[in-house]
Amino acid sequence: MEERRDELTPMMEQYFELCDEYDDCVVLFQVGDFYETFCEAARDVSRRLDITLTQREDSSGEYPMAGIPVDSAESYVETLLDEGYRVAVADQVQDPDETTGVVRRAVTRVVTPGTVVEDELLDDDNNYVACVVEGDSGYGVAFMDVSTGELVATTCGDEGVQDEIDRFAPSEAVAVDSGVFDDDCMVTPYDAFAPDEPSEVVEAYFRNPDALLENDAEVRACGTLLAYAEYTRGEEGEDENRDDDRLDYVNRLRRYDPREHMLLDTVALESLELFEGRRDGDTVFDVLDETSCALGSRKLRSWLRHPLLEVDGIEERLDAVEELNRRTLVREEVRELLRDVYDIERLVTRVSRGRANARDLLALKNTLDVVPRVKEALDDVDSELLGSLHGDLDTMEEVRGLIGRAVRDDPPIEITEGGVVREGFDDELDELRRVENEGREWVASLEKRERERTGIESLKVGFNKVHGYYIEVTNPNLDDVPDDYTRRQTLKNSERFYTPELKEREDEILGAEERADKLEYSLFKNVRDDVAEDAERMQKVAETVAALDALGSLAGVAAENGYxxxxxxxxxxxxxxxxxxxxxxxxxxxxxxxxxxxxxxxxxxxxxxxxxxxxxxxxxxxxxxxxxxxxxxxxxxxxxxxxxxxxxxxxxxxxxxxxxxxxxxxxxxxxxxxxxxxxxxxxxxxxxxxxxxxxxxxxxxxxxxxxxxxxxxxxxxxxxxxxxxxxxxxxxxxxxxxxxxxxxxxxxxxxxxxxxxxxxxxYGIEVARMAGVPDEVVDRADAVVDEGHADGKETEDGLQQTRLDTAVDVNGAMNGERKDGGGGTCNEDGTERVVDEIARIDTANTTPMEALNILNRLSKSVDDT
Missing domain, CATH: 3.40.50.300 (P-loop containing nucleotide triphosphate hydrolases)
Structure with missing residues (x-):
């Protein structure tokens, strides 16, 4: 079908245009309640997701189609990511009821392993996308967690690049050389997303990048990640009025020097089992992680990946841990309070990207409501770090108050259909809801009044989206229908009617409801935008809460285990x-x-x-x-x-x-x-x-x-x-x-x-016996050892080593004497045995070190005499 573009329907033409534009992605194309794929993509998606491959037919012919429900798309997207795909989600960005012709779709997000922001696709750990750019003084390396807005950068030599990649463990990378990343990491060529002016991209977020970064390679790496993150945001999200692609929540750029921390490369991380245990057993992190919330767990994991080198910083943390260890009541009160904390960093990201719903805002408020109580619990702390964290606990009264006034206590997930904004927040909205509710109350009482007026006991008043409000009368009672009833719909066993008064009320109710829903959606977006303006303050609160939680976990583990x-x-x-x-x-x-x-x-x-x-x-x-x-x-x-x-x-x-x-x-x-x-x-x-x-x-x-x-x-x-x-x-x-x-x-x-x-x-043979090696094998091994000793050889762990067991006294050997532990003398046969053993050494294949060892033993035997 791709070859017959001139024959495509408008919808399919739109689909293939998006496929061309996002040619490195699987395009999920919204058609009503489903995301569809077509043609070869449908065959591939059907096989990868194990979903049914169907056929679609239109004026351009018949072709394969496979789709997934919009409401449960995330689990399918996760599978596609695991299979190594990028996914471009093309949503309907026009209301079909208000559109003439084909509904316009636009890619509202590009989902990749390193840029996901959806909770369903993330765990508590940081999810980094990396960028590596070669420069004059080494490699500029940057790591970004798009879900939290964290951005860090450094410069490394050839060997140091791999060490930093291992420490951050990115799930995706933009790089010149893909060879530095393991097979689990999706790699995009650097040129595919390198902006023309990386410094301008960085400057749009951070006023003076030259003051924050050390060289051009670092600037290019950071600029590329920012451009890539903007690309994955899509053309337009729910906030179709945004002016640019800038990610407002990305406001933290930190340059670091790898020498500031103890370096733990992949080999060390694995052998010390810091994060991955053998045979799915517990890890060191599992022992330490008794944090109360995702923020603290992520912070503790970061600390364990990057132990400090500077003693003052170490002692500052130790002072805080010691105080929390000693003050059990304070520690447990703070830890209990933090159990009610949601992942503020990721909530702020969704708010700033215009993807947060009313429940997200309510979760944000509930989290911020905990902060004043945590601050009060730490009022009399002594350690410098705890005192500093106490001072950084911003109670955010304005944001909490705004959300509390605006959002209902139990809002629906959908934010376009009403039920989100609290009564009393907006006078116009309250008036529209009053008209709507009074109309519904009038309708609710209509059934009783009409039954009394007509004498038809089976009369019902109902509503559907197609025909609106109606009065339903069964066929046997049609003779009793009043003259002011107008037929609206005929059914098999009944007729549906309306009255002039019911039609008037219907217009009032539906008109007020439609206007109220639109106004409520607009009000909610305004509230969300206002909250987003305080993103940096909320991120600071998140940092503070994360550190408190991590410190509390370390203190609790120390108390529990006697550290x-x-x-x-x-x-x-x-x-x-x-x-x-x-x-x-x-x-x-x-x-x-x-x-x-x-x-x-x-x-x-x-x-x-x-x-x-x-x-x-x-x-x-x-x-x-x-x-x-x-x-x-x-x-x-x-x-x-x-x-x-x-x-x-x-x-x-x-x-x-x-x-x-x-x-x-x-x-x-x-x-x-x-x-x-x-x-x-x-x-x-x-x-x-x-x-x-x-x-x-x-x-x-x-x-x-x-x-x-x-x-x-x-x-x-x-x-x-x-x-x-x-x-x-x-x-x-x-x-x-x-x-x-x-x-x-x-x-x-x-x-x-x-x-x-x-x-x-x-004791290798004894261990073999304990391990259950058959007795015949163990007994034979014992015999081989005995034979080895008799021949002047010793067998250890299956490796036979030639050695001189007898401490030889060179002078004694020359005189026909030997040391045998019993004070005996060595006859000529003994001397010949030593000479023969030396003669059997393969000097052509003996290493210098082995020769030195033999000479050393001979020398020591002389000293012993």
Whole structure:
């Protein structure tokens, strides 16, 4: 049909014109009570939404059609977004009853993953659209939450771009290079929405962008996002009188420096399970989030993504949390009050975009009504931050009063059909409603009067939209109809009539009703516009309420779980650290200490399943939570601010990208070694696994030396390479820690307790037995271990390592003597055995590090004599 444009009906011509204009979208075209799609789009939508594909026929022929109800469109739109589509919603913008010819449609909104504002399509978290623009001094990066009006920008180098994207986790992006975004993010080419003059776009919102932003790339990124958000607003919404496309609620632009916060990249976010748990389990955020409203939850999530670095800011939050922790009654009163708070930020957005209905305004008023009570509850707070928030609680009497006077207590959802504006708000409206109501009361009493006058007991008075008011008389009673009745409609078993007086009243009622509905709609829009003028003040209230809620949640969680206030200064010591998630899922959690004062590098050994990874994560989470401003799950914590947490924990691969598990591990390791600083915290777990034992051990040793000598970061390295524990004797500032285990009645018991020193074994076979590996396999593994020891080899966790078990005394060997622990002598056969073992070493394939390890053991055996 697209090829036969000259044969299209006016309606279909209008549809295809919109499809051409919004060629990157599925156009949902309103036809009465349905949004329709046609032709190839209908086939696609029918398949994606699992709805019936029908046929439409008109003068241009027969073609496929598929539609969804207007009243329940959001759920279908959400499915299309999940399927990777943009959706252009084309509404009827003319009243069909007042239009001659085809009703005009216009795209009133473009719905995309990053620009949705409808509550049905959003959760409590921020929903960002990102823009990345390459500039002379790096990449300008901007993030915008169209549903709240938040806009932030920064400049990053090549590596920093990915870190910032990971922190904000946008659901959509406008970018030059789509490769920096993951597969879950819809990407639009930058050129498609880059405005001609980005600085003019930014200037239209913020008077002097040069004072707010640092370079042209940042200006272009912000200008592009603003232009994109304006585009998704559509041609015209309910407010057809708006002068321009400007989004009045977007009035907050913040430039930030990534170095202002602890950096948590995707690897750290995932391995620390801050927001996504394993197997759908609880996350750290789940533990902390006892907020009362969506505003607080969103704020707390933002704080957890961006822990602070500046100690004064951290201490300010900690002071507030401590006061709320101590003052239980104040905390619980505020938290209870905030349960009645709606999402003001998103309400303000809908108000400013002309999409708010009367219930939205009422929700806004009810929320603002809570503010004076919260302010009163905080009247005598001591901490600086709580005092500042108390002062920022604007009670907004004018807005509350306006909405209270204008909007009824239980208004309908539809705002064009009356029942929205409160009586007493407007004299003209009250008069029209009085005429309408008196007319209806007259009609309501008419039935009784006419029955008495005519003697027809079955006489009824009714109304329908087509014929208006009528008097209905059944056929057997038609002879008793008075002469002043005029026939209006004939039915099968009755006739419908009207009287001159009824017709007069009908004209009064319907005329007053129509005029009142139009006037009421106009009055409501005026009220909505007046409320929108205070958008910035209401957004400030939202920010304040969000911070209070987040602080109250942190204080409540601390009180409930026995968290401790951390102290900041020199040194980094944690006593009794606990993992906030794990401790809630076990009957008895064993806390452990961690200190980086005398030794900044800890080699952690011990059995599988003993808790090494959990221990390291718990230490990292103490720092993360402390810099969020939270109390921490520990008995005591004296900390230095950490600029970044690096984690290399767990195995993963990227087969589609051509990277094995080991390659992914090495890429992540390279990131750590290139970017860690003395202020960083590094967690390494089993680095070097996945290749030959010799290569893996060599890498582990070299990494240890590099971090110790060149980086100086606080580091915990969990490993089954027991040779690595020797570094504690060779490098100042390296210590050995291990997890204790015990055998009780022949069974392996993990004590989950960290103690000084290196583990004597990894107990891999015992763990295999506990895991249910068949006895035949476990017994055979035991035998292999015994054979390995007999041959001068040791098998650990399935990896066979060649080593010299016997401490060799070189002088003794030359003299035919050996140390055997029993004071015996070594004969010539023993000497030959050592010489033979050295001769079996493949020197051509032995790495320098492995050779040094062999030489080191020989050297130590000489020292022992």
């Amino acid at each position: 401790t206030r951390p102290e900041f200064g020199d040194g980094h010591v944690v006593e009794g650290a606990r993992h906030p998630v794990v401790e809630r899922s076990v009957d008895e959690y064993v806390p452990n200490d961690a200190s980086f004062e005398e030794a900044g590098f800890a080699v952690v050994t011990g059995p599988n399943m003993s808790g090494k990874s959990t221990y390291m994560r718990s230490v990292a989470l103490v720092s993360v939570l402390a810099q969020v401003g939270s109390f921490v799950p520990a008995d005591d914590a004296h900390l230095e601010p950490v600029d970044r947490v690096f984690t290399r924990v767990g195995a993963s691969d990227d087969i589609a990208g051509g990277r094995s598990t080991f390659m992914v591990e090495m890429v992540e390791l390279a990131e750590i070694l290139h970017n860690a600083t003395r202020r960083s915290l590094v967690l390494l777990d089993e680095v070097g696994r996945g290749t030959s034992t010799a290569d893996g051990l060599s890498i582990a040793r070299a990494v240890t030396e590099f971090i110790h000598d060149e980086v100086g970061a606080k580091t915990m390295f969990a490993t089954h390479y027991h040779e690595l524990t020797e570094t504690a004797d060779e490098l100042d500032g390296v210590r050995n820690l291990h997890f204790a285990a015990d055998r009780r009645d022949g069974d392996m018991v993990f004590l989950h307790e960290v103690v000084e020193g290196a583990a004597t074994a990894s």
